[in-house]
Amino acid sequence: MKSTQFTAHLGGEAAFALRAAVEAAVRAPSVHNTQPWTFVIEDGEIALRADADRKLTLSDPAGRELLISCGAALFTVRLTLRGFGYEPLVRVLPDPDRPSLVATVRLGERGEPDEHTRMLRAEIERRRTHRAGFTELPVPDRLVEALVLQAGAEGAKLTPVRSPAAVRVLAALTCAAQDVQSQDRAFSLEGIRWALPPDSSRKDGVPAGSYPREAERTSPHFAQRDYAHGHPWGNDNDQSMSASTGVVVLLTTRGDSREDWVAAGQAMQRALLHASAHGTDAAFHTQALEMFHLREFLRQELCSGDYPQMIIRLGFSFDETVSVRRPVAEVLQER
């Protein structure tokens, strides 16, 4: 996307804050690192748009994961503006005639950012997706309770799955979904498009250094996505201390509308950044949620009729993984 000169009438600090918010937003997690978003800054407003060309047409036909990803970017915009001392004025899905317009954000009243805002903001760059087991170090109950509150404040429900039987069910469904997807040629090809070989210079997709070549199996085992597709790709991080499943949590919403998906993305990012601030990593396993019958089964059997949006494991790890992002100039237009 071509970037033009920023000519808005805003003061320098406001313009700087808006741009910084977009620079931070691109760090948000997105399914397969598709980064399915574009931004326009115009007349003192950020417009966040979903990029339908980056939708996973097979595994995400309705754009649910796409909007969760955009929701995570939206929370990051809000957080960054707060960090700059501006109350963000947000309209989510403001125009039914422009479905790709996920949100608009303007600058509201000024106010000192609180300690929590500062703490979360410091994690935007640091947070990474983990793709292996965790160390045996337990995630404190108090932290899990705090994450429940963080997600709840954004209109989604984060529930720790405490019953070992329920964790086994989730693990089994994840493995089943992974097996089905890897047997399906079209699904595999869609995944391959976003799996980067070790020498790739691409700035989207999942880099080979972001998952271990060989990981310890956790018990119960949650299948990882097969980003290597039979190649000896992956990092050499020592996984010998990483055999714990960690705490499994479900992120759910009461409804399953586009608004709910954006809310789920905002809640997820808020909880992830809070977890990261406490040294806790997150691993995602969303394969089963991409299969209608499995998602419906989970909704009825484990989610009390609410809609499962994310399956996440939380825990402590030692490894440092890498990720990539497209340059901001590619996704931002300033008018």
Ligand SMILES: Cc1cc2nc3c(=O)[nH]c(=O)nc-3n(C[C@H](O)[C@H](O)[C@H](O)COP(=O)(O)O)c2cc1C
């Ligand atoms: C909706 C959604 C679904 C995701 N599902 C998975 C998954 O099933 N397996 C996985 O390893 N990562 C998953 N991720 C994480 C992305 O792959 C990750 O955010 C992206 O590669 C960018 O890397 P980073 O989070 O380390 O910055 C998911 C992320 C989102 C937002």
